[in-house]
Every structure is written in C-alpha cells, then in structure tokens.
Amino acid sequence: MDWNELVETQGIPKWPYPIRYGHEKEISTDVVVLGGGIAGCWAAISAARKGVKVALIEKGATIRSGGGGPGCDHWVLTPNPLSEITAEEVVDTEFQETGGYTNALSRYIAARESYDTLLELEKMGGKIRDEKDEFKGAQFRDEGTKFLFAYDYRNRLHFRVWGTTFKPALYRECRRAGVMVYDRAMVTSLLNEHGEQGRRVVGATAINVRTGEFFVFRAKATVLCLSRPQRIWQFQTERTGFDTLRPQTNTGDGHAIAFRAGAEFTLMEKSAFHIMGSGDGFPIYGQGNPFNTWHACTIVDARGKEVPWVDRDGNILKTVRERYLPARGQKFLGERSQAYAYRRPQLIPDLAERINKGEFTLPLYADLTSLPDEERRIIWGMMVREEGKTDVPIYRTYTRSGFQPEQDLLQSYLFLGSDPLRSPALPQKRIFGEVGECGGVVTDWDLQTTLEGLFAAGDQLFASNYHHHAAATGRYAGRKAAHYALKTRESRVIRKSIEKEKERVFGFIERKEGIQWKELNAASSRIMQNYCGDPKNEELLKIGVLWLEDIAANEVPRLSAPDPHKLMRSLEVLNILTCSEMILHACLARKASSPSLGFNRYDYPEKDPPGWHTFITLRQEGGKIRTGRLPIDFYGSLKENYESRNKDYLLLSGSGRTPGSPRL
Amino acid sequence: MRKKILAMPNAITPNRPVIFDSGKCSGCNACVEVCPMDLLIPHPQEGSPPVVLFPDECWYCGSCVLHCPKKGAITLNLPLIQRVRWKRKKTGEHFRV
Numbered sequence A: 001m002d003w004n005e006l007v008e009t010q011g012i013p014k015w016p017y018p019i020r021y022g023h024e025k026e027i028s029t030d031v032v033v034l035g036g037g038i039a040g041c042w043a044a045i046s047a048a049r050k051g052v053k054v055a056l057i058e059k060g061a062t063i064r065s066g067g068g069g070p071g072c073d074h075w076v077l078t079p080n081p082l083s084e085i086t087a088e089e090v091v092d093t094e095f096q097e098t099g100g101y102t103n104a105l106s107r108y109i110a111a112r113e114s115y116d117t118l119l120e121l122e123k124m125g126g127k128i129r130d131e132k133d134e135f136k137g138a139q140f141r142d143e144g145t146k147f148l149f150a151y152d153y154r155n156r157l158h159f160r161v162w163g164t165t166f167k168p169a170l171y172r173e174c175r176r177a178g179v180m181v182y183d184r185a186m187v188t189s190l191l192n193e194h195g196e197q198g199r200r201v202v203g204a205t206a207i208n209v210r211t212g213e214f215f216v217f218r219a220k221a222t223v224l225c226l227s228r229p230q231r232i233w234q235f236q237t238e239r240t241g242f243d244t245l246r247p248q249t250n251t252g253d254g255h256a257i258a259f260r261a262g263a264e265f266t267l268m269e270k271s272a273f274h275i276m277g278s279g280d281g282f283p284i285y286g287q288g289n290p291f292n293t294w295h296a297c298t299i300v301d302a303r304g305k306e307v308p309w310v311d312r313d314g315n316i317l318k319t320v321r322e323r324y325l326p327a328r329g330q331k332f333l334g335e336r337s338q339a340y341a342y343r344r345p346q347l348i349p350d351l352a353e354r355i356n357k358g359e360f361t362l363p364l365y366a367d368l369t370s371l372p373d374e375e376r377r378i379i380w381g382m383m384v385r386e387e388g389k390t391d392v393p394i395y396r397t398y399t400r401s402g403f404q405p406e407q408d409l410l411q412s413y414l415f416l417g418s419d420p421l422r423s424p425a426l427p428q429k430r431i432f433g434e435v436g437e438c439g440g441v442v443t444d445w446d447l448q449t450t451l452e453g454l455f456a457a458g459d460q461l462f463a464s465n466y467h468h469h470a471a472a473t474g475r476y477a478g479r480k481a482a483h484y485a486l487k488t489r490e491s492r493v494i495r496k497s498i499e500k501e502k503e504r505v506f507g508f509i510e511r512k513e514g515i516q517w518k519e520l521n522a523a524s525s526r527i528m529q530n531y532c533g534d535p536k537n538e539e540l541l542k543i544g545v546l547w548l549e550d551i552a553a554n555e556v557p558r559l560s561a562p563d564p565h566k567l568m569r570s571l572e573v574l575n576i577l578t579c580s581e582m583i584l585h586a587c588l589a590r591k592a593s594s595p596s597l598g599f600n601r602y603d604y605p606e607k608d609p610p611g612w613h614t615f616i617t618l619r620q621e622g623g624k625i626r627t628g629r630l631p632i633d634f635y636g637s638l639k640e641n642y643e644s645r646n647k648d649y650l651l652l653s654g655s656g657r658t659p660g661s662p663r664l
Numbered sequence B: 001m002r003k004k005i006l007a008m009p010n011a012i013t014p015n016r017p018v019i020f021d022s023g024k025c026s027g028c029n030a031c032v033e034v035c036p037m038d039l040l041i042p043h044p045q046e047g048s049p050p051v052v053l054f055p056d057e058c059w060y061c062g063s064c065v066l067h068c069p070k071k072g073a074i075t076l077n078l079p080l081i082q083r084v085r086w087k088r089k090k091t092g093e094h095f096r097v
Helices: A003-010 A038-048 A087-097 A104-124 A163-176 A253-261 A351-356 A373-379 A391-400 A467-486 A495-506 A517-531 A538-554 A564-589 A638-645 A647-653 B030-034 B063-067
Strands: A024-034 A054-057 A180-182 A185-192 A201-208 A214-224 A298-300 A364-367 A408-412 A454-456 A615-621 A624-630 B018-020 B074-076 B085-088 B094-096
Touching: A024 A038, A024 A201, A024 A467, A038 A054, A038 A163, A038 A214, A038 A467, A054 A185, A054 A214, A087 A104, A087 A638, A104 A163, A104 A467, A104 A638, A163 A180, A185 A214, A185 A253, A185 A495, A185 A564, A201 A495, A201 A564, A214 A467, A214 A495, A253 A454, A253 A564, A253 A615, A391 B063, A391 B074, A454 A467, A495 A564, A517 A538, A517 A564, A538 A564, A564 A615, A564 A624, A638 A647, B030 B063, B063 B074
Parallel strands: A024 A054, A024 A214, A054 A180, A214 A454
Antiparallel strands: A185 A201, A201 A214, A298 A364, A364 A408, A408 B085, A615 A624, B018 B074, B085 B094
C-alpha cells in the first residue's frame, strides 16, 4: 500500500519496530565478518569450516543482500580443466586493461581458486550446469560437463551461471555451518586494541537499523567485506537506486571505518565518467545493447540495417559465430578488456561518427530475432533472468507487456547521444565505485590489511571487481582469518572507545530541527563535482578539503534522524563524507595526470611521467593523513608468493587450479 | 460522495515502485523481510499488504517479488521514465512496457 493512502485513511502510523536506543548487547566470537554480501558469506562459511565461531553482520537481509544478491550471469576469468589459459595470463588481462593499476595479488588468488569455489557453490545448491539440457548441442556448451561458456567459445574461460540461485544457497550454508547471522545491523566502527588508531583490530560496533539497538562484537579476527563507495559525485534525491549495478547500501562504510581505524588504502584518486548512478539511466540490461549479458546481439538501425561487428583488427565479421572467437593471431578474449591482446569483437568503433554522417538511422535496436536460436535463447531467458536485477524488472515485466524475442526489436537508448554509454552531461559528474575497478584497502598475501587482525575481501579490496573474485577472495580471507584467530588470544575492548562511538552514532536522534541525510549527500556530491571534477588542480582540491571540513563543523552537527532507518542513512552519508575526504587527499598527492585512473590535472598535465607510474597510498596516523607509495609490482612473484603460503590448501584440494587438472 | 481533500505534500517521484494486489496478498511480510533497502514496513493491521514507506530508496531489484509466496500478490512497477519501447520486425508496429 502507498504511504499516502494509509495516511489519508488512518493517519500517520507509528514506527512499527520497538525502539531500543540505549540498549547494548555484547557478542564474543572468534571471527566477525562485516558485510553479508558474496565476499562476506564466503568468508563466513570458509571460517566456520575451520571450526571457529563466526558472526556475520549485514545491513540488509543476507539471503538477497549486496550486489550479488539478485543474481549473476557470468563467472569470468576462471582457469579450469576445459581451458588452457593460466592464472598468470588472466592476471595479465587486468594488468593491460588498467594500465598496470590492478590488484594482481587478489586477482591471482581468484584465478587460482575460483574454479574450486564454483564447484563448492554447486555443492551448496548453486546451479552452474545446464542440467535440464536446455542448450544441448549449443556451441557454447561442453557436452561432458554441461558447462555453458560466454564470450570466448574456443578458450572456455568464462562460465555462464544461474546466479539467482547463489545468494540463497550461500545464506542457507551460512546457517547450516553455524554462522550467527545478524541481519538489519549496520557496522558503525572498528575497535582498535587500547582504543588507539593503527593498532590491532579487536572487533566492531553495529546498530540494528530498525530498533537502534547497539552491538559490540569482540573478535580475534575481523573480515571486512563492505564493498565500495558510491554517491560521491552524484546523488539523485528521489531516484537513489535507479540505475546502479550495486545497491545504494554500498556507501563505502568499510572504507570509512577502516580509514578511521588507521588502515592503508590505495587508488582513491581513481574515478570514471559513466552514466551509472546519474538517475538518468535505464534498467541495467533493460534496453537493446550488445554488452556482456547481451553479447553478442545483432544491432540494427531504424531501417533494419545491421551495424557491423569487427574483430580487434577492424576486420568485419561475417557470421554471428565469429563474434565469440579470438581473431587471427589472438590467443584468447578477456571479459571486457579493451587492451589489444584481449579485446573482444565489438561494434564498429566509429559508430557515433557514422550515425552523425547519416549512414545509420536512429533509433538503433537489439535484434534478437535474427540470431541463431541458441544465441537468442541464451541471451533472453538465461543471461537476462540470471544476471542481477533482470528476472523481475526486465524479463517478467517485458514478457507481461508482450515482448517476444523471436519477433521484436528492443530499442537501444545508448546510441541517442554522440558517445555511446557515456551520456551524463558533465564530466564533473563522475563515479567511484558504481562500476569497474576503484580504490580500496591494501592487503598482504593473507588478504590481511595493514591493521593486524583485519582481513578484507571482495570489492572492499582495491582494484577489485566481479562476482567470482568476491567469492574466491572471501573464501580465501575467511580461512586466513580463522587460522589467525586460532593462534591468537582475545584482546580487551576499551570501554572509552565504545562510549565515544555511541556518542557519535546517537548524536542526532534527539534533534527536532535540522537537515536530514539527503540534503547532506546532495551537498557533498556537489562539492566533489565543483572541486574534484575534471580536470583538477591544487587550488580547487584544497578548497574541496576546506568545504568538507566546513560541512563537518557546521552542518553535520545539525543532522537530524527521527527514526533508526534514517539514522542508518545518516551514518552512511557520514561515511560518504569520509570517503570524499580520502579521495581529495589522494588526488592532492598525485602530482601527475593518468588516463588509466581517469585522473587529469591542469597543473600537472603530463600523463604517467617517469616516477609516477606507481600506487599512491593513504592512511591516518595519530589523526593526521599520511600518503605514501607502493610500486606497481608490489605483489612480487605471483606463483611463488601464492604457493608458498597455501601449501595446505594445495595439498588438500589438489588444485589451486593448474591447466589440464582432471577434476571436473 | 466526494473524498475529503487533505493538505498533503507532493508524492515522492516515482511513488509506486511496488504494487500490491490486496486480493492476493496475505500480509505475510516476506517481502518486508527480504528487501535490501528495508523500504517496506508491515501494515498496522495484520493481514494487510505492507506499506511502501521509502519509495525513493527502491533499487528495483525485484527481490520482493522473487520471495513472495503468492504469485501476482506483488508487482514491480518500473518508473515511467525508465520504460522502453520495442518494434515488431514484420509489421513495424510499436509497443512499450
């Protein structure tokens, strides 16, 4: 029922949950996992299997929360027995794609373990094979295993999967494994030993987002899986969740709390220009397009003229099948890499120009009707259904409205502007974590951060991405955290830290007047647009820092949160402000431009000059922000570092997945 | 009989991300419990469909529909500005969501 309707008939309802402000509960555990998304669930299950006590804290409902909750259609970049591609080659696709600014460490871990992870997911009830033989005989199917593959039918590196089954399976497994799941609880801070920034992490605080009850979790090991910041440069007050891949509960909570606790971050100066998050986009994969979920759909113009597909050398492809094969001399195709070595076939790159010249007539359409039957069915009905936010919003809604893939051409709105996929009006309206790789926490080969006892996984890590990566790194971090917890004694939590945090968290609940969270987020996004836009310079960035300090001094003390839900939203915006501060300081520290980072400076226009092809790190020490550097090849020898630290795992699972291994 | 006119502010736009069929909805609140944004609250009267308290926060994931035990009790209502069109290839006839 609409709230308006209820109010008109019965008056304004009372808050439906018991208010428990002032209540406090302490929970003692071995491992506490912060965030119940894909990485968090895998970390919790993995730790529980090592025999330790595990608690999982989730802001929403773990059964469907996070970016991976509603679904996933592809499990990519996964070396497996049907593929000859190695983990090292997989890492190279990301290295090339990001200009070297990749997390080769976490990507390598994922490349070594994501096939094992996939098989374990199947044991939990996740559907990963074409059991019903819906695609028997298809080019993208392996008849022996019934696996379906995407993008590159020769090299079989990217699986097509039924991801709507994954999150509920993971949640069930968490419960079965004895993980204590705390849903509707938002993590508000990390607790340092002796209450000192930079010291070992000994737990976390949280609040129930419906009742306001306060929790103190004491833990020997903590795993941070809180995804990445969004709404830094753009915030639509009434369309907060329109056109994002990731839910708006991803507000950089992990970045903010770990930064306050003294953890080290990198890549915070990276941003991109994208329509996602603008509020002006269409439902993800809900319009005619040839990308990912819809790869490699034929695109036609208003008169039915086909837009050609080309390989990486610009050769026009004559058949649909060629769109799924490497070019002559090309070894394999990456997931979406634009680097020459791994570039997939795509539409002609000068399409926009040719539209302007009148060669193609707008609007363009996705033409499922002319695809081979198996390609049409795999896109509409499998990929569009299993990918997140496609079953209900797109497949069911469009089918109910009469859409028939054998007969209908779905309009594309991407090509109405002059530059496909990049339609936001202003370059200042940037994105951070909405899509692609972005800044995050730095870790060692145990996925432990620079704070002892604090591990991290998934999109919490810098330059991370993808469901398979979240799953594999979550699984890895969980077992490392458990191992650490088993050999660590408990530590005291300082009462003063808790009292200080309660003051911060509950400061706005009594305020009658003042501003609410939306106005604060809108203002902060505006500051970032104006002072951290594109290109940047020292003066603008410094004023940005001043502005945020101003907001912290003048507006934040006037924040009002009349109920626990708005309290959650208010705390999220405070985290967005902290992330914005981190970003500004990282931008100030990079005194060079870098196209790979979407980073341009008026005052330092040279692109990646000598000495500047490096990671810039950021952390707090004694309340002051310190920047540093990390070499591009900080991870050292991938194979040696991974294998020397995972001997037990390799022995037990007999895998860590080398090509040609027999286990299917 | 004309409905009483009250002083109400503009409705949040869009206002109806989900629509309940009160004939089918039993008020089990499964959708309330699964919504990642926690934008639904139980109706004050048990057995009535939930109330959409924060329509501006909808992520349009459809988790509510996925977990509803009664088919058709809840429908995801795509905002008007996000509705797309398609064309029937043979006839050129136009359709829309």
